[in-house]
Amino acid sequence: MLRFLVRRALGAIVILVLISAVTYFLFFALPADPALLSCGKNCGPQEVALIHHNLGLDQPIPVQYWHYMVGLFVGRDMPIGHCDAPCFGFSFANQQPVWDIIKDRYPDTLTLAIMGAAIFLTIGVGLGLISAAKQGKLFDKIASGVSLTGQSVQIYFIGPLAIYVLADQLGWLDHGHDVDWAHNPVGSITGMLLPALVMSVIFWSNYSRQTRSLMVEQLSEEHVRTARAKGMSSRYVFFRYALRGAMGPIVTIFGIDLGSVFGGAIITETTFGLHGIGQLAVQAVLQTDLPLEMGVMLFGATAIVIFNVLIDASYAFIDPRVRLA
């Protein structure tokens, strides 16, 4: 197990290094001069040269990339000031350390991700299980219709609708707003409920469809029939035999989805005006704030890669046949 995890972690690090390299080279090699971007309209050639030197842009790009990577692990001294160990550089827009901005924004993303994931997993798998138990009945048909619709709508459509109906008109739920766990823990939860619910729609539809078809497949397996024939209760067989067999693929999708929501739910955050990582990414791009973009990108990629490793490890717990040698 440990050996497997170490090997997968090494693979993940290689992937991350490659992603960071590709991103770095594309950002800093191709577009308009970052010095001009950070300096503004009326900049003489001398000022530009000075900024070039300050940002280290007068060095070859591989050297810059090397400094960047070293800075990530041990920190580095930049002309603007010292930057502590995970050093992602300083934002062009407001000269703050990128890592501090990300840390500042992360509670929103984390709360949204955890609440959203809890909601979509419960509703999705629950609906799928009931549908599979009541195959062909009215509930099954309605549930699959709802899932199909849920899978086909977009957050930028149902988000504003949900705010309008549930928050503005009916007043049942809070408008989405940023979390503040230190001062307002209750408000942090109520403020994240509507965004989490809306975000979960596009996810749970997938889970209910997948769970239903996996359970239907499992229930027709021979070991399930044998268990029934031995006289085990259908409830026991349903949860202990069929559900266990269906869990592998569900965990896979769950891991992939978790990776993407922990890296920032971009459209949900923008729709509800939440200041999380996803919204930060859009803001960085619109302001051409390259160090910030780079930091957010690496952060998102890390989230995805970590969850991929976790999925692989979790197979062993779910399915004892899997050997991780």
Added chain:
Amino acid sequence: MTSPTQAATEPEPVPEDATASSSGSKIAPELIGRSPRQLAWLRFKRDRTGIICAVIVGVFILIAIFAPVITMVTGKDPYKLYGQDDNLLNSYGYPLKPNGGIDGTHWFGIEPGLGRDIFALLVYGIRTSLGIALCVTILSVVVGVAFGLIQGYTSGRTDYFLGRFSDLMMSFPQQLFFIAFTPVIAALFVKPGSQESTTIRFMALVLVQFVLGWMSLGRLVRAQVLSLREREYIEAAKLSGASSWRIIRKELLPNVWSTILVQSTLLLPINVTAEAGLSYLGVGMQNPTPDWGLMFQSAAQYYQSDITYMFFPGIAMAVFVIAFNLLGDSVRDALDPKTIR
């Protein structure tokens, strides 16, 4: 979603004339050979959901192609600011008439703020978004299939390196990548100082989405080719001296054709919504170019006072995506009756 199970329980379309058996004639009907394509078409024709969805999808495609004709007939221009020219907006920029200004001349109402005709905007928006998504889909399918064929057919070291390359591409955070690189790619084509044109944005969006769009199909094709290349008929073709190119083109490609078709049908709506999402976030197409995603962006600014605007692009897109997904399922059922979902 009951049709697939029904279709599965129905007997296979046997190669005999349907009218002959239904008329009750005892004479043994003449056997007609049918190509796999004809069989698939027969199965598809009996799938009512599939037919309805195909019609809906067809209507959307026709709207996209004939957008200029449609707006010419209705006499509206997606760039013209009717609200300001004809005084249809109040001092806050909202339509004077109820329900977002729907009336005989502006069927879907007018946009708050700028006052453009929503019907014309939607028709042209569908054209832009569908156009981009179609280009992305075609490029992804061509490259994905090429990768899959090369990987599966050559195997060995080429397969390994191409496989690791597609693994790397798959581990990029997709949405972040799209957002971060669309402006970068667009900036590549623009000379410093000059204005960026719509065509360049279009190309940048296509390119960025395509770069991360081909891997899943590539993997599927590779897996299929890997199992096909050990079959006897491929071996026979090799022994009789057929070139690799001929084997790929004449023996392998026809057998992966159904996978390609099904995957492209499922890929297109994903690309449409991804493109609309980018424009919604402000990094896709830019105003005043009509675009499906930009309509959501402007509707989201005004929804508190004018919710009607939101419904037209929203429902149109939901219908489009549902129809396309169901069509994809039907195509799969028709092409491969063995698959159970």
